[in-house]
Amino acid sequence: MDRKIRVALPSKGRLRDSSLDTVKKMGVHLNESGRAYIVEDAKGDFEFVFARTFDIPLYVHYGAADLGITGYDVILEREVDVYELLDLNFGKCSLVVAIPENSEISSVKSLSRTPRVATEYPNITRKYFESLGKQAEILAVRGTAELAPRLGLAEIIVDVSETGKTLKENGLKVIDKILDSSCRLICNRISYRVFEKKINGIVERIGRMP
Amino acid sequence: MFKFQDRDGKILALRAEMTTPIARIVTTKMGSRPKPLRLFYICNVFRYNRSYFENLREFHQAGVELIGCSKLEADGEVIALLLFSAEKIGLEKVRIDLGHAGLLREILNTMRLGESEKEIFQKILKSRNTAKIDKFTEDFGISPQLKDLLLRLLNCKKLEDLQSISLNPKLAKIQRFLSELLEVNDILSDYGVEEDVFFDFSLTRKIEYYTGVVFEASIPNVGLPLGGGGRYDNLMEKFNGQKLPATGFAIEVEKCLWALKNQGFDVSKRGEPKVLIKSMSRSAGVEALKFLRNAGITCLLNFDEQEKGDVIEYAKQLGVNYVVFVGSSLEKSLEIYDINLGSAKKSRLQSFIKSMEASEGG
Numbered sequence: 345m346d347r348k349i350r351v352a353l354p355s356k357g358r359l360r361d362s363s364l365d366t367v368k369k370m371g372v373h374l375n376e377s378g379r380a381y382i383v384e385d386a387k388g389d390f391e392f393v394f395a396r397t398f399d400i401p402l403y404v405h406y407g408a409a410d411l412g413i414t415g416y417d418v419i420l421e422r423e424v425d426v427y428e429l430l431d432l433n434f435g436k437c438s439l440v441v442a443i444p445e446n447s448e449i450s451s452v453k454s455l456s457r458t459p460r461v462a463t464e465y466p467n468i469t470r471k472y473f474e475s476l477g478k479q480a481e482i483l484a485v486r487g488t489a490e491l492a493p494r495l496g497l498a499e500i501i502v503d504v505s506e507t508g509k510t511l512k513e514n515g516l517k518v519i520d521k522i523l524d525s526s527c528r529l530i531c532n533r534i535s536y537r538v539f540e541k542k543i544n545g546i547v548e549r550i551g552r553m554p
Numbered sequence: 555m556f557k558f559q560d561r562d563g564k565i566l567a568l569r570a571e572m573t574t575p576i577a578r579i580v581t582t583k584m585g586s587r588p589k590p591l592r593l594f595y596i597c598n599v600f601r602y603n604r605s606y607f608e609n610l611r612e613f614h615q616a617g618v619e620l621i622g623c624s625k626l627e628a629d630g631e632v633i634a635l636l637l638f639s640a641e642k643i644g645l646e647k648v649r650i651d652l653g654h655a656g657l658l659r660e661i662l663n664t665m666r667l668g669e670s671e672k673e674i675f676q677k678i679l680k681s682r683n684t685a686k687i688d689k690f691t692e693d694f695g696i697s698p699q700l701k702d703l704l705l706r707l708l709n710c711k712k713l714e715d716l717q718s719i720s721l722n723p724k725l726a727k728i729q730r731f732l733s734e735l736l737e738v739n740d741i742l743s744d745y746g747v748e749e750d751v752f753f754d755f756s757l758t759r760k761i762e763y764y765t766g767v768v769f770e771a772s773i774p775n776v777g778l779p780l781g782g783g784g785r786y787d788n789l790m791e792k793f794n795g796q797k798l799p800a801t802g803f804a805i806e807v808e809k810c811l812w813a814l815k816n817q818g819f820d821v822s823k824r825g826e827p828k829v830l831i832k833s834m835s836r837s838a839g840v841e842a843l844k845f846l847r848n849a850g851i852t853c854l855l856n857f858d859e860q861e862k863g864d865v866i867e868y869a870k871q872l873g874v875n876y877v878v879f880v881g882s883s884l885e886k887s888l889e890i891y892d893i894n895l896g897s898a899k900k901s902r903l904q905s906f907i908k909s910m911e912a913s914e915g916g
Contacts (some may be wrong), residue, residue, distance in 0.1 A: 428677075
């Protein structure tokens with residue numbers, strides 16, 4: 345195949361910067377262009393699309409992008425079937441269960457059998473509570489789940505936490521950790537077959553770097 | 555799976571695939587038919603999971619089952635038929651990636667892994683992350699010989715590459731699976747399709763009933779497999795206790811349409827030519843309709859439009875290929891307007907039918 349390999353990268357914040365570092369490790373020089381959504385590399389071998397981290401697993405699953413960099417948490421949440429080629433060891437965070445600091449409850453076991461939970465991760469949350477034998481009522485929110493307890497929307501949230509600072513500022517405490525996450529290099533299953541040599545080369549180059 | 559409760563409390567479910575319902579019919583209703591059976595279907599199925607094409611809950615599968623034959627010739631036949639069918643519907647550059655459920659299972663058993671470890675290791679194999687494979691084999695004390703075999707199998711891209719692997723007699727069962735795969739390759743080259751078939755040791759299909767050769771079909775620029783299949787020798791006995799080996803494949807119709815579109819194929823332009831008939835006299839119009847239908851041509855009568863221009867405009871909207879203007883009788887030659895050429899000519903119905911047959915053949 346002689347078309348460009350399309351790579352989906354996080355469009356915002358620190359994940360964008362770290363992903364661009366990874367792209368440098370691949371030995372690829374981006375034609376920097378500020379805010380453009382689609383950028384080519386200098387040699388014309390690659391095409392980079394900038395997208396929301398939550399959308400990247402879907403892009404890769406359907407082959408709209410051949411490769412993608414996004415968090416393990418959103419890969420699981422989107423329930424996609426993609427190859428996970430590398431742990432990139434940045435964007436580390438945990439997905440945790442948190443409740444108001446002043447609550448008497450200290451473990452998830454003591455939560456009601458039908459807890460009401462606000463989260464950006466409805467699928468992971470549903471499965472997690474099912475594994476505990478609880479049927480959660482899930483309020484799927486975008487961003488700022490930590491506001492939900494204060495507004496009386498839900499007592500419980502499932503959200504990502506890097507340092508625990510944001511949770512603390514919102515008067516919340518962690519009562520369980522569901523999983524640890526970090527950014528991964530993922531690949532569409534068919535694209536892997538088509539570009540096997542090139543992709544293995546990329547994985548080796550990134551893997552070799554500290 | 556979609557499940558409902560009947561009024562008397564019985565559980566009802568919508569089929570999620572066709573192989574299991576076919577296995578039920580074959581074991582309970584077709585027991586006396588001569589084997590092997592060769593069956594096909596084009597059917598709607600229903601799934602609730604989200605990771606299929608465009609999140610449709612209902613989609614269509616077209617597939618075949620070859621039941622009652624354990625020979626590798628049967629595996630070769632269905633794989634070749636899958637490639638042939640894909641080509642027939644107009645797909646290009648179709649490739650098959652092929653693995654062996656028995657081989658993978660046997661190797662995992664030889665590694666003496668627990669069920670959850672097997673699952674983890676299969677994921678690692680699939681990701682082809684050699685650093686992870688190194689770490690896993692070290693952590694679980696896998697022998698260097700076995701690890702070497704794993705890496706060599708992963709590196710085999712074509713079935714013929716498996717020739718280079720020879721194992722010590724302790725691993726005879728694994729060796730037997732390898733020679734099976736080599737024989738499949740020979741069968742595929744008899745069909746002339748071995749170039750399109752690739753070996754993928756880590757390939758596992760989602761359904762657990764597979765026992766032997768498994769495969770998946772894909773094209774380069776479409777990110778999801780179009781379909782696949784494999785050998786399932788233990789499914790039938792679940793229905794009536796009798797062993798009945800089988801293999802088959804299914805391809806997803808909607809995904810194939812997507813793939814065709816992706817390869818620049820205009821699906822709507824395909825199909826038999828269609829004809830709109832406009833007649834001055836009702837009886838002559840009906841006669842023309844019968845005549846064309848008898849020749850196997852799809853046609854319909856126009857009543858509403860009066861002006862010739864309006865009739866042609868309507869025909870364009872319908873997407874028919876020709877308009878036949880009939881006068882007072884079929885005895886005279888008719889005016890036949892070709893929508894694609896945008897011009898008309900005089901012709902008798904018989905010669906019109908002949909010319910359509912000729913252009914179809916070409």
